[in-house]
Amino acid sequence: MSNFRVMNHPLIQHKLTIIRNKDCGTKEFREVVNEISRLLAFEVSHEMPLKNVQVKTPMGIAKSKALAGKKVAIVPILRAGLGMLDGVLDLIPAAKVGFIGMYRDEKTFKPHEYFCKLPSDIADRQIFVIDPMLATGGTAIMTINALVQHGANPSNIKFVCIVAAPEGVKALENAHPKLNIYAAALDDHLENGYIVPGLGDAGDRLYGTK
Ligand SMILES: O=P(O)(O)OC[C@H]1O[C@H](OP(=O)(O)OP(=O)(O)O)[C@H](O)[C@@H]1O
Numbered sequence: 501m502s503n504f505r506v507m508n509h510p511l512i513q514h515k516l517t518i519i520r521n522k523d524c525g526t527k528e529f530r531e532v533v534n535e536i537s538r539l540l541a542f543e544v545s546h547e548m549p550l551k552n553v554q555v556k557t558p559m560g561i562a563k564s565k566a567l568a569g570k571k572v573a574i575v576p577i578l579r580a581g582l583g584m585l586d587g588v589l590d591l592i593p594a595a596k597v598g599f600i601g602m603y604r605d606e607k608t609f610k611p612h613e614y615f616c617k618l619p620s621d622i623a624d625r626q627i628f629v630i631d632p633m634l635a636t637g638g639t640a641i642m643t644i645n646a647l648v649q650h651g652a653n654p655s656n657i658k659f660v661c662i663v664a665a666p667e668g669v670k671a672l673e674n675a676h677p678k679l680n681i682y683a684a685a686l687d688d689h690l691e692n693g694y695i696v697p698g699l700g701d702a703g704d705r706l707y708g709t710k
């Protein structure tokens with residue numbers, strides 16, 4: 501699991517405990533997913549390249565730093581990924597945003613794409629794909645496949661989730677070995693397509709559906 505990292509920041513871990521609780525209601529769940537996503541974006545963006553620049557301050561010239569790499573596109577996987585979007589945009593407000601809509605078949609757990617709207621220059625951007633849950637990996641693999649079809653290189657894509665299952669990480673790594681995968685937690689296993697202990701159905705908990 502070389503391209504997979506768990507973000508162990510204490511604030512992320514504390515907030516994850518809040519949303520795992522089955523008694524956490526929709527309002528708090530949505531707020532805390534947003535807060536975790538902001539922290540995950542902060543941690544993941546540590547690796548962004550910098551260049552040396554000079555800037556005139558009111559007192560002189562400072563040798564300083566500015567972002568040097570590709571511009572960013574954020575791609576939430578609908579629906580649940582939408583719950584992470586504002587948190588990531590808080591830190592990278594100039595990012596372009598693309599949307600991919602996917603749902604899993606309730607019996608086979610196979611993903612189905614129902615929407616795709618991406619920035620026209622997606623292939624030239626550093627891409628953050630966001631979705632709270634990486635379970636079987638089917639949805640993530642299909643999403644990365646769609647991005648590759650639009651010209652993106654998996655080595656320029658970061659898949660950022662909140663809870664991952666070992667089965668999903670393995671499947672995603674096998675399908676896209678160059679992809680970087682980040683999670684707040686690596687859980688135990690899958691049961692009936694759901695992550696155990698996980699946090700339940702992220703989309704339903706974010707939007708109050710069931
Ligand atoms: O790794 P997988 O086995 O593919 O499962 C993960 C997917 O399942 C959930 O979406 P869901 O299909 O419930 O759609 P929703 O976001 O609309 O609730 C979740 O948000 C992921 O997109």
Ligand SMILES: O=c1cc[nH]c(=O)[nH]1
Nearest residue numbers: 635694695700701702
């Ligand atoms: O545990 C899971 C698995 C897939 N999707 C979810 O929302 N939760």
Ligand SMILES: [Mg+2]
Nearest residue numbers: 701702703704
């Ligand atoms: Mg769901």
